[in-house]
Amino acid sequence: MKEKLNEILIAAKEEIGKVESLHELQQVKSKYLGKKSVLNGLMRKIGTLPKAERPKFGQTVNTAKADISKLIQNKQQDIKTKEYADKLESESIDISMPGRRKEVGSLHPITKVMREIEDIFISMGFEIAEGPDVEDEAHNFDALNTPEDHPARDLSDTFYIDDDVLLRTQTSTVQIRVMENHKPPIKIISPGSCYRNENDASHSPMFHQVEALVVDEGVTFVDLRDMLKIFVKKMFGEKIDSRIRPHFFPFTEPSAEIDIVCVKCYGKGCNLCKGSGWLEMGGAGMVDPNVFDRLGIDSEKFTGYAFGLGIDRIAMLKYKIPDMRMLFENDIRFLKQF
Numbered sequence: 001m002k003e004k005l006n007e008i009l010i011a012a013k014e015e016i017g018k019v020e021s022l023h024e025l026q027q028v029k030s031k032y033l034g035k036k037s038v039l040n041g042l043m044r045k046i047g048t049l050p051k052a053e054r055p056k057f058g059q060t061v062n063t064a065k066a067d068i069s070k071l072i073q074n075k076q077q078d079i080k081t082k083e084y085a086d087k088l089e090s091e092s093i094d095i096s097m098p099g100r101r102k103e104v105g106s107l108h109p110i111t112k113v114m115r116e117i118e119d120i121f122i123s124m125g126f127e128i129a130e131g132p133d134v135e136d137e138a139h140n141f142d143a144l145n146t147p148e149d150h151p152a153r154d155l156s157d158t159f160y161i162d163d164d165v166l167l168r169t170q171t172s173t174v175q176i177r178v179m180e181n182h183k184p185p186i187k188i189i190s191p192g193s194c195y196r197n198e199n200d201a202s203h204s205p206m207f208h209q210v211e212a213l214v215v216d217e218g219v220t221f222v223d224l225r226d227m228l229k230i231f232v233k234k235m236f237g238e239k240i241d242s243r244i245r246p247h248f249f250p251f252t253e254p255s256a257e258i259d260i261v262c263v264k265c266y267g268k269g270c271n272l273c274k275g276s277g278w279l280e281m282g283g284a285g286m287v288d289p290n291v292f293d294r295l296g297i298d299s300e301k302f303t304g305y306a307f308g309l310g311i312d313r314i315a316m317l318k319y320k321i322p323d324m325r326m327l328f329e330n331d332i333r334f335l336k337q338f
Contacts, residue, residue: 131174167195215304252285
């Protein structure tokens with residue numbers, strides 16, 4: 001029996017030495033120390049031995065079990081140490097190598113232009129006013145002196161959410177809300193998003209506008225003209241002049257269209273301005289007295305002017321962008337230029 005135990009110990013030691021993983025080690029452990037192991041088989045034969053030899057034999061088998069168990073524990077520790085070392089090596093960071101560069105984002109061209117516009121008007125004493133994108137007809141049309149049969153009220157032009165609820169078609173709604181809640185003098189701009197059912201190279205269903213409103217005693221059309229000239233030169237440079245020409249809007253009287261000298265040819269005539277030397281920028285005019293009367297402002301005492309400019313249009317002209325849709329497609333190659 002002693003020779004048999006020595007053979008088992010030698011075989012176990014040899015097998016444990018060849019093991020390379022914890023899974024293999026578990027199999028070896030079951031083979032030599034499990035319920036159906038060789039050593040347990042020997043223990044079951046103890047009853048066939050003379051009574052005097054049984055204690056010594058049992059002690060010898062238990063010693064063999066302890067030796068094999070010790071070998072397995074040592075091997076298990078060796079395997080874990082090796083696995084940990086391999087993991088450290090495979091996941092180590094070479095601090096001498098350059099790190100992964102994180103891309104830095106930038107402002108969208110519309111955002112850049114909007115902030116520049118705000119800075120220009122703030123420098124001229126204007127305050128910024130904001131209002132909701134979802135409006136009612138009272139603020140979007142009625143208060144702006146827009147007739148009930150005006151085409152702008154049609155479903156083909158305006159996005160209606162409910163019978164009397166819509167996405168605002170202009171930021172003039174903010175001007176109405178300001179005049180409802182503040183007495184003159186008023187000097188504000190209202191930049192923001194607007195929505196109309198249009199979609200082509202020069203129009204988008206969602207676009208951005210900035211509208212200005214000045215209400216005080218003695219405000220004249222000349223003040224409007226001069227303010228526009230100052231803004232245009234600050235935005236596009238001293239070479240770019242502006243002009244106003246007669247037009248019609250329901251909420252201003254008299255009304256005008258704003259043009260600027262072509263930013264490409266400087267008035268000589270090109271494909272951008274279609275040979276005219278001028279580019280259309282937006283609408284303007286003196287606030288219609290009917291608007292003041294509806295809002296409880298004394299139209300005999302106060303006068304005011306208002307104008308609206310397309311921020312997307314300004315961005316296109318400033319950065320020479322040929323198609324408005326490029327501003328909304330989120331093409332990284334395009335946006336990286338800004």
